[in-house]
Amino acid sequence: MLETFVNRSLIFLGDLIHRGPDSRFTLLRALELAEEGRAVLLWGNHEHWAYTETINLSEAECVRWFQTEGRELLQAYGGKPSAVAEVRVDLARFAQVAKPYHVEGKMMCAHASRPSLGLTLEDVLDNGYLSDRPALGLHPLPIQFFPELTYSVHGHTVVAAPVIDLAGEGVVYIDLGSSKTSRFCVWDAELQRVFFYNEDEF
Numbered sequence: 001m002l003e004t005f006v007n008r009s010l011i012f013l014g015d016l017i018h019r020g021p022d023s024r025f026t027l028l029r030a031l032e033l034a035e036e037g038r039a040v041l042l043w044g045n046h047e048h049w050a051y052t053e054t055i056n057l058s059e060a061e062c063v064r065w066f067q068t069e070g071r072e073l074l075q076a077y078g079g080k081p082s083a084v085a086e087v088r089v090d091l092a093r094f095a096q097v098a099k100p101y102h103v104e105g106k107m108m109c110a111h112a113s114r115p116s117l118g119l120t121l122e123d124v125l126d127n128g129y130l131s132d133r134p135a136l137g138l139h140p141l142p143i144q145f146f147p148e149l150t151y152s153v154h155g156h157t158v159v160a161a162p163v164i165d166l167a168g169e170g171v172v173y174i175d176l177g178s179s180k181t182s183r184f185c186v187w188d189a190e191l192q193r194v195f196f197y198n199e200d201e202f
Contacts, residue, residue, distance in 0.1 A: 001186055004195060011102055013155035014044020014111035014130075019179035023076035027090055034097045041098045044111045045130040045156065051091045062088065100124050103146050107189050112156035114139040121145055133157050138169060153187050162187075162194045 012030050017023040033039035050070055054062050063081045066074040070087075077083035101110040101124075108114060113132035116125040116139045128139070134157055141149040151170035158177035162185055165171050174194065178184035183198045 001184075001195075001197060005186070005188075010039040011104075011109050011153075012039060012041050013109060013153070013174075014042045014098075015046045015155060015175075016041075016044065017050065017076075018046045018070070018073045023073050024090075025076075027094065031090070031093050031097070040102045040109075041094065042102060042109060042111055043098045043100055043130060047091070047094055047098065048127075048130055051095050054088065054091070059084075100129055103149065104189065106148050106150040108141060108146070108149055108152040110152065110154060112154055114141065114152050114154075117142045117145065131156070134163075134171075134173065138171060141170065153189075164194065166192070 010033060016026045016030050020026065030039060030041055034041045050073060053069065054065055057065060063084050066084050066087060067081070071079075073087060074083060077087050101108060101115045103109075110129040112130055113128055113134075113136070115129040117123055118125050128136075138152070141152065143149050151166050151172065153172045153174065155173070155175035157173060158175050159173050160176075162176075163171070163173040172187055174185050174187050176183045176185055183196070185197065186195045187193075188195060
């Protein structure tokens with residue numbers, strides 16, 4: 001994907017961790033791209049879960065959590081209790097740069113669904129943007145803040161093929177369940193099309 005989109009800005013829709021063969025590499029590469037100013041990182045429910053569950057735990061409690069609830073992520077860091085400190089540092093780095101949503105021109109991106117906004121851009125009223133499913137419907141596009149908006153892009157809900165509905169609800173869903181299917185796709189906002197990748201193409 002990085003070879004396809006050389007010198008392009010990227011938006012990662014979240015859920016970079018806790019699934020797939022190497023959460024650590026994926027998270028660190030995304031953080032590197034964000035810190036270079038080349039990528040925007042959005043909260044996914046997996047990052048939100050791991051971060052909020054552990055942020056206030058003592059060191060011993062945190063080790064226990066990662067050995068049980070977060071063991072898949074800890075395995076990506078080598079699996080030893082001593083690696084928990086490194087996981088926490090990387091999650092804290094992610095929390096410093098991650099956003100609940102991002103807007104560029106006509107496009108809004110958020111992990112699962114459009115955020116419900118209150119009186120300001122920072123006033124995100126609930127966590128629906130992390131966990132809502134298409135069957136629940138979408139909040140309206142917040143055109144009161146972003147008059148140019150015409151559609152939104154989301155992951156989270158696994159679909160057999162990308163859903164591209166720009167003329168109807170104004171929504172694109174692109175999560176192909178890559179950790180289990182080895183397939184993922186990228187929405188190219190400039191060309192208004194999807195690029196597909198699978199295990200054979202890597």
